[in-house]
Amino acid sequence: MAKSGTTTPRERYRQQVRAEVKERAWEQIATAGASALSLNAIAKQMGMSGPALYRYFASRDELITELIRDAYSSLAGAFRDTAKSSKSGADLTALAHALRAWALEHPQRYFLVYGTPVPGYHAPDDVTALASDIMTTLLDACAALPGTGSSVPPLDEHLEGHREWAGDHDASPAALHRALSFWTRLHGVLSLELAGHFTGMGFDPALLFAAELDGLTAN
Amino acid sequence: MAKSGTTTPRERYRQQVRAEVKERAWEQIATAGASALSLNAIAKQMGMSGPALYRYFASRDELITELIRDAYSSLAGAFRDTAKSSKSGADLTALAHALRAWALEHPQRYFLVYGTPVPGYHAPDDVTALASDIMTTLLDACAALPGTGSSVPPLDEHLEGHREWAGDHDASPAALHRALSFWTRLHGVLSLELAGHFTGMGFDPALLFAAELDGLTAN
DNA sequence: TGTACATCAGTGAACGCGCGTTCACTGATGTAC
């Protein structure tokens, strides 16, 4: 029996069950929305009794937080991987396509991250850290771009004085600006596309996405 | 006693109660999210018993649909009013500011319209008609803009052949493109802003919004 | 290799809760003559 590393069989089984619970949870979210998520329903679907799941998750809220964490984590991972395998080490186009692929593959995760916020909810620290991770990867790519000294709108001056969010990144105001536009514009297209606001309109959202991306890399 | 027009006092009272129910519903959505909306809770809050509300709404679903209708309707109204009171009869900047003002004033309505979709839900016809209304107003403004013959990316050619969504509007492909960009870019900023993804970043979202708007009207 | 003990997965019963919704009924408001 393969007893890999320090991981005991019991622990492996534990992780396996946790993973299956999460899978079912995503299915349930896809079917009826995140608010319909129910531990009892998941348990029934897995052929076990409701209370059994409390061996694996302390509460419904913990499960949801875990799903949010995974969602952020998978996007951050996809971003980091893309940045690493890019030629110059940072490629806005590659990041954009990674973002779109991720969003289309996991619409529920996308909405858990970027969708309607739940009024009372505050993400734990490690999740906001993942969010910073994503921004950092994006900033790296923007900073590596051929400098555009041309754009000096009010926003750039403002960003010069308000760059807390960039951490210790030495990106130029223009790069900061570009990162924000990348984020908001692509999110604008993706969010409307995934929410179905383009259905019945006849055009191909992929082309709109591409056009927006063009506007970001060309300028 | 003012007995205005054909409206009977009873009918007026009816509409008054319906209005109050909706107000409480919006408050509840603001406090705990749309999924927490409960007829019983609203009734209690209004000092009546649960079943009483069934005199005013056939079901919880009907209430929600009504809220969605109102949300669309208020945005469509704001847009139409703005277009009418604009000098040239169509002013992208004015529309943009109307959109932002509306979104900031009623974040819950914004998210009911543009937020995470509920998997099973399909809006009734009159609601989708309001959505078309909004697009038409936007298209009018874009068509009235000084023509830009310069932009001929793949998207514009594609839009030439896929303009079902424009109805019988005679807007140029460039205008169609501009309308879509207006919609997606501003939505991108607003949605992230309202969802709180900018909090803690230090910069002023209004300036980012303004910068995006600039990019739309200048080009 | 075998026995004694500890750990832990899963069960079934039970709790309290709030929900949406139906129903038969009371009482107030409006309408017709």
Add this chain to the structure above:
DNA sequence: TGTACATCAGTGAACGCGCGTTCACTGATGTAC
């Protein structure tokens, strides 16, 4: 202006439901000697 009837708002009891969660317990799996 007054009486008889119809309309309709609101109540309280009741139904069934599924939820999250706790608890005492059984039985299987792993560990120590």
